[in-house]
Amino acid sequence: MVVLGCTGSIGVNTLAIAKKFALDVEVLVCGKNIKLLNEQLKEFNPKVVVISDADDIPSVNHSNVFAGEENILKAIEDSKSELVVNALVGFMGLRPTLKAIQSDKKIALANKESLVACGNFIDSSKIQPIDSEHFGLWYLLQDRPVKKMIITASGGAFRDWDIEKLHGATLADTQKHPNWSMGQKITIDSATMVNKMFELLEARWLFGEGKYDAIIETKSLIHALIDFKDGSTTAHFAHANMQLPISYAIDAKMDASILKHIDLLEVASLEFRKIEQERYPVWQIKNELLNNPNRGVVINAANEVAIEKFINKEIGFMDIHKTILDAYEAYDIEPKNVDDVFAIDAKIRKELRR
Numbered sequence: 386m387v388v389l390g391c392t393g394s395i396g397v398n399t400l401a402i403a404k405k406f407a408l409d410v411e412v413l414v415c416g417k418n419i420k421l422l423n424e425q426l427k428e429f430n431p432k433v434v435v436i437s438d439a440d441d442i443p444s445v446n447h448s449n450v451f452a453g454e455e456n457i458l459k460a461i462e463d464s465k466s467e468l469v470v471n472a473l474v475g476f477m478g479l480r481p482t483l484k485a486i487q488s489d490k491k492i493a494l495a496n497k498e499s500l501v502a503c504g505n506f507i508d509s510s511k512i513q514p515i516d517s518e519h520f521g522l523w524y525l526l527q528d529r530p531v532k533k534m535i536i537t538a539s540g541g542a543f544r545d546w547d548i549e550k551l552h553g554a555t556l557a558d559t560q561k562h563p564n565w566s567m568g569q570k571i572t573i574d575s576a577t578m579v580n581k582m583f584e585l586l587e588a589r590w591l592f593g594e595g596k597y598d599a600i601i602e603t604k605s606l607i608h609a610l611i612d613f614k615d616g617s618t619t620a621h622f623a624h625a626n627m628q629l630p631i632s633y634a635i636d637a638k639m640d641a642s643i644l645k646h647i648d649l650l651e652v653a654s655l656e657f658r659k660i661e662q663e664r665y666p667v668w669q670i671k672n673e674l675l676n677n678p679n680r681g682v683v684i685n686a687a688n689e690v691a692i693e694k695f696i697n698k699e700i701g702f703m704d705i706h707k708t709i710l711d712a713y714e715a716y717d718i719e720p721k722n723v724d725d726v727f728a729i730d731a732k733i734r735k736e737l738r739r
């Protein structure tokens with residue numbers, strides 16, 4: 386397989402599963418973490434390696450190392466593997482997703498930004514979702530009429546903070562996720578609830594038109610629920626560990642034991658909460674966005690610029706919400722094709738960075 390983002394949170398878990406099932410790793414792609422990459426190279430011995438920065442090539446212990454986006458795309462195209470695991474973060478994951486589809490590969494997709502920004506132009510039949518909630522929905526779906534699909538949110542780092550204090554929240558504060566250990570960007574997205582809004586769009590593109598919603602389940606032990614028309618609701622329970630979704634994304638017929646079952650007596654109780662707009666202001670456009678899913682490209686670009694500015698201390702935490710809501714109002718545009726997606730993304734980034 387080809388593993389994009391091998392040094393990240395999903396990438397490392399993917400390689401743990403590759404090791405467990407003795408799977409062949411043909412290509413490894415990462416950014417700047419050359420130390421971890423070199424350890425992975427000793428273990429997996431891929432044919433091709435691609436990193437982000439050409440200056441780092443001499444530090445990589447491999448004879449076939451390339452750098453930059455063009456070489457990521459070439460490595461996908463040239464590979465013999467049938468499967469590409471896309472665990473890159475952000476909009477930069479979109480071109481590799483499109484290239485993998487064009488090259489007739491199956492995609493194990495963690496890079497939700499691909500679907501958020503470009504879902505209308507991506508053939509979802511090629512995708513097995515890695516995202517835990519979408520894996521949960523996929524696991525629960527059966528041939529029965531569905532009324533509503535519900536995904537859960539943890540509530541993120543600030544679910545119990547005084548709302549007045551949120552303006553002063555720092556980058557370090559955003560990273561204190563209550564249940565999951567993940568990369569920096571998704572952990573910020575979890576604190577703003579942007580992650581859940583993205584996941585509703587992701588679900589819409591993966592599973593089609595229908596009713597979708599999200600609620601907070603504070604322990605992240607339930608990942609998805611389906612309300613069936615008959616009045617039954619089923620829920621997907623599993624420990625908060627991405628190795629389960631990754632295993633199925635790599636092999637949909639997975640029949641091995643991956644995680645321990647949850648002991649409900651040990652859990653004792655679960656708590657559900659409504660997602661409140663006061664704490665998570667972006668949530669006010671959730672329904673509107675679900676009715677206009679093509680506008681995902683707008684909120685994705687605005688979110689990525691806002692996060693950059695927040696990390697650089699140019700704006701405060703709550704300004705991330707404001708940037709997204711303002712951009713959603715200012716840019717009432719929808720892409721008609723893939724080229725439009727890239728053009729709209731570039732325009733919004735340029736204008737918001739001014």
Ligand SMILES: NC(=O)C1=CN([C@@H]2O[C@H](COP(=O)(O)OP(=O)(O)OC[C@H]3O[C@@H](n4cnc5c(N)ncnc54)[C@H](OP(=O)(O)O)[C@@H]3O)[C@@H](O)[C@H]2O)C=CC1
Binds near residue numbers: 416472496517568
């Ligand atoms: N973490 C999780 O549990 C979940 C993550 N996701 C999604 O999966 C994706 C990955 O998330 P996560 O693993 O947490 O992110 P991380 O930040 O942990 O990892 C990102 C990976 O992308 C690599 N990368 C970044 N920029 C470049 C570049 N320019 N060229 C090549 N490689 C690059 C990084 O390399 P390096 O570190 O070497 O710089 C790293 O390997 C995101 O879209 C996220 O929303 C979805 C569900 C759960």
Ligand SMILES: CC(=O)[C@@H](O)[C@H](O)COP(=O)(O)O
Binds near residue numbers: 518538540565574580
């Ligand atoms: C593990 C996973 O799938 C993440 O997307 C997780 O859901 C993030 O946590 P939040 O529920 O806090 O957004």
Ligand SMILES: [Mn+2]
Binds near residue numbers: 516517518584
């Ligand atoms: Mn998720």
